[in-house]
Amino acid sequence: MAEQTPECKARRAKFLEEAGAAFDRMMKEDQEQMITFDQMEDRALEVGGKLQRWLVEQCLAQAARRRAAAPPACCPKCGKTLQFAPTPKERRIRGRTGEVAVERQEGYCPSCRKAFFPSGPSVEAGG
Template sequence: MAATTTRKEALERINKTFHDALERMIPEDENQRLPGDSFRDFELQAQAFKAALIPTLLEERARLTDSAEVKEAGCCPHCGSQQTRWATAPVQKEIRGPDGVMVLTRQQGRCRSCGRSFSPSGS
């Protein structure tokens, strides 16, 4: 089992997402007009900021887990058989969470005994 990114790469992507989202809300250039006129506008900007940042944070955190990528499909969680194989190459799966859409890499194993599929890296 292994992470699919490094902490340095994850932090760089999170920092870039954070900086880009903040720049849209509060441009550093004093010559640019601050977007929005009302507190409601600011609330909507804060929601957009959150929607940009949280999925990236969750994607990178998931990639840092030791079980982000496994080498072998392993034991079938349905019947316990060791007769398993990879069903497909890892796929990018889009997940909609309360804070936005995230894309996670998902490995899928298949059991030769019971024929069912499973995700060896778990939840």
């Protein structure tokens, strides 16, 4: 396994905690009342789906942290440096794992008087 940073280890530990909670939800006591295969499968899909959405959100958050560390983005039209609001905007994206929350820094170009979401994962098309 590749060397992990302390931050990465902490997030991995959080994932294991989430996975443990997913297991507990799957195996909780009313399990005996789930008599049909379909009911078991429904719960597995629901429980697994939550974990999938959580993973997608973690990846989006990581991409956001990388962008935040990158040099200031430029306007795609005129090339001037974009201005950023102090707080990112939350957007909801509907993907194959369901709806996830993503925080995006909206850049504003005073010359073009337009707002842009600079380089991120290519989720714009769906939003």
